[in-house]
Amino acid sequence: MSMFHDEFTQAPTLKYLNHAAVAPWPKRAAVAVARFAQENVLLGARDYPDWMVVEQRLRERLMRLLNAPSTDDIALVKNTSEALSFVAFGLDWKSGDQIVISDEEFPSNRIVWEALAPQGVEVVQVSLKGDDPEAALLAACGPRTRLMSISAVQFATGLRLNLEVLGQGCKQRNVLFCIDAIQQLGALPLDVQATQCDFAMADGHKWLLGPEGLGVFYCRAELRPQLKLSEFGWHMLEHMGDYNRTGWEPAVSARRFECGSPNVLGSMALEASLSLLEEVGMVQVGKLIGERVLQLEEGLKAIPGARLHTSSNPERRAGILSFSLDGVENSSVFQQLMREQVVCITRGPGVRFSPHFYTEERVIEETLAIVRRLAVL
Template identity: 75%
Template structure:
């Protein structure tokens, strides 16, 4: 895997542990963007049809990454919030309906459901602190629950949920299942068919190591016609290239969620970044991510005054590890870490580290030494 590590040319003094926020680009992605920019300068859109081939290749990569049945199930969206909004404001809610979420969700997967309050929709927040969070989530699904929407990996603590169990439970209860997978896809293997989810979404700028501005929305084929559309334009039509056609209908595929001109620059970048993940293989990527998180977990556990806020159960482990120091506020610890070129963020109860598969051993060891020094202050 050494050749793949060379794809990430971060500054020698930087210790990057912030992929749960924004991931650095691989060299190939920077090169793809540079080439695309030069082509635009020299030739404009002369080869636009080739750009569309890249976009189609990207849809194929995303379908494989999510194990979607077809590229027709894949929409290219601006971000996770937009995809969640397609679901929230596409379903036919009735007063008294409810949505179940956890009490640890990133605002994107909370606010969008709370915005349905004028329609009489109740949002039920479930604690994940118990011994069986999956059971707690499913038990909260009552007779009027229409949908369970959950982050498969929680952004602040890194708690990973058993989405296959949740999917099976939702099917038994006739509840729709929506997964905010932004902290999962690109870090660990993800499978929409195994989880039996109805909807899944993620941005490309975190674990997929691509620029902000382009993400993926998976929508199960049978549910696409059930989501009322609120955005219309030339690109979301069944015959989108026939500009003289007067009669129209939304595309049968997930392209129906893409109302206007595509993000061609974003597609070029995300296609390049995903080509790297494909070459490495998601099983290899996932194992490497978990190894690095465990390494950090074990090292932090040996430092006096460190409190780990991430579950140490193997089945709960993800690419995120959150800790705090008993002796110092999280904001102060974070400032000292950033002063020492450890790129991370304060999240939830402490400081969040999030290494990727390529993160060098030097970064792990030096970061642990820096935390140890801070703890001694």
């Protein structure tokens, strides 16, 4: 993978293990943004149609990344929370309806459903602690369950769920299936058709190596007309660009969720970043991330007092590894790591490491050496 290492020219002392939070950009994304900025300075929007070509290319890359049937199924959104809100406030709820989530969800995938309480909608939180979290989630689906919304990978523990099993179970129970894909998309392959999901969403600024402020929303074609729209504007119309037309209807495609002017700047960066992931290939990206997480796991297991909070089963994790040191506060471990240029974060039960495919073995070894010293103190 050395041919891709020159895409990541981070400060030599930096050990970046925080891709599950906000990722650094590859060089090609910075080049794309610099070129776009220069074009704006020199020419303004003279070549706006060319910008739309890049945006269309971005939609095509996202379609392939998700294995969506068509670019018509792809909406470009501000973030995951916005996409989740389109689902939550688009569906026609009845008092007594239930939504099943886990008890480990990031606030985005909990608050949006709890916000439906005034409509009489109940949120059922299911523990993932047992040996078969999928069975526990599906067992919680009763006759009043309308939707299950689950993170593909839990943000704090790094637990990865079997989305195919959940999708099949939801289909059998006539329950809508929504995937918060932010901790899997860009780290491992994800297939919206194989998982039979109805909705999936993710931000561009984590494993996709893009900027904040631009994400993707996949909505199954049959369900698009069923989501009541709450944002309206010139861009979401079927006859977009026909400014003299007085009658209007929402676009048939997922563009109906994009009410106004697009984030062209974000599109330039994210399209470039996704081109890199496509060149490497998502199967290879997943394999390389798995190797780096394993290297961290084996190193931490050899450190006295180090406790892992992420499953050792490769099928049960993606790019996140959480740990703590006996007798040392997580905040203290985190602060010391950051002082020594290891970029990580505290989440849930431990300190969270999240390497990407390009992370060098040297970075992981240097990080483990620092943790080893901290465990001795």
